[in-house]
Amino acid sequence: MKTFDVAIAGAGLIGGSISLELARAGLRVGLFDRQEPGKEASWASAGILSPAPENPGMIATVPLGKASMALYPEFVALVEELSGQKTGYRTNGTLEVITSRHAREELSTIIALHHGLGLQAEPLSASDARELEPSLREDIEAAVLRPQEASVDNRLLTGAILESARKCGVEIFSGARVESVLREGDSCRGLLVNGEKVSAAHTVIAAGSFSAQIAGVEHYAPVRPAKGQMISLVCPETKIERVLWSDEIYLVPRTDGRILAGATVEYAGFDKALTAGGQRKLFSAAIDLVPAFERARVEETWAGLRPDSTDHLPILGPTDLQGLVIATGHFRSGVLLTPVTAKLVREYITLGSVATDWERFSPMRFAQARQQSRARAN
């Protein structure tokens, strides 16, 4: 039987970065993925690093996002050095474009919200915005510059993290399907992988959208997949310097000249098919925001599955099974939240406590909610 200090289910950005942190802390780590590591959401993502909330429900993740943003420069430097690979990290900020006739009200609401949350945001006139990004459509009303936001090439980052983990001694197993956790009384003793027992003092579930399919995990990690379709364009004569947002779309420039455009949010089970409607929306919104993209070459199209939880918040922390930790449900912010998630799980496993309050994200909240609704029904 294989024995590790820590066994991790899922080798995406989350499982990979946790394995790296723990191996650097001196633990023996086994990282198990049912397919080639790093080929699910972490591959499909856009890689935008923005702690700003997309809606009021996401405000709870802002402190976590800010903490992760602060860790990013050091995290990227570490994995680039350990792996010898680049990650396409760009710190040019992001620009949100406002086109509505009520631009003045919208602008002041956005700025007030950001400042209230301690996030930098600068109002820009239409002409100032077009000076920064001359390829924007001409009839915009105003814009918001978020100078501290960034982006990273998530495919490069995932590869660099997994290579760093390997170099630090993590044993990575591909084609290794985790079937269940190994439960003994009130403790978790490891994982059942391809029918074989893997023994570990600590077990981490980081299987993204598929976490709830691992037997024994469903009620701690009730995640469901939220499909996102993406396209990638190449348009050598038209440059954008920073991530551009509109109500309809985001455009993300890569260091190799590609422009990613995304993304739809669809609840369609585990289906990753591209649809005519989803693709049409992306193409027309991209051309609407940057008209010159009408001449862009389509380089790639794809879809991926974001791990979404019932309250759309991450699921992080220990469970009532001793030795079992959950790290999933990162939904639309898993790339942003990678460094802080790895740090928190490492602190918990090596020190027994964490420096940042993560109670709000506890996997036990679902069990407690179930108990409360049962009590109300009785």
Ligand SMILES: Cc1cc2nc3c(=O)[nH]c(=O)nc-3n(C[C@H](O)[C@H](O)[C@H](O)COP(=O)(O)OP(=O)(O)OC[C@H]3O[C@@H](n4cnc5c(N)ncnc54)[C@H](O)[C@@H]3O)c2cc1C
């Ligand atoms: C289209 C799209 C755009 C996105 N844009 C952004 C963005 O701009 N910024 C941002 O921060 N986030 C973004 N996200 C979200 C982000 O990509 C995810 O939150 C993040 O990648 C989740 O990482 P993960 O490691 O938890 O999951 P995954 O990358 O899905 O990894 C899970 C791994 O577990 C493995 N696995 C599954 N089941 C088992 C099993 N039973 N046994 C063993 N292994 C198993 C899978 O094969 C996979 O490799 C986007 C996501 C999508 C799809």
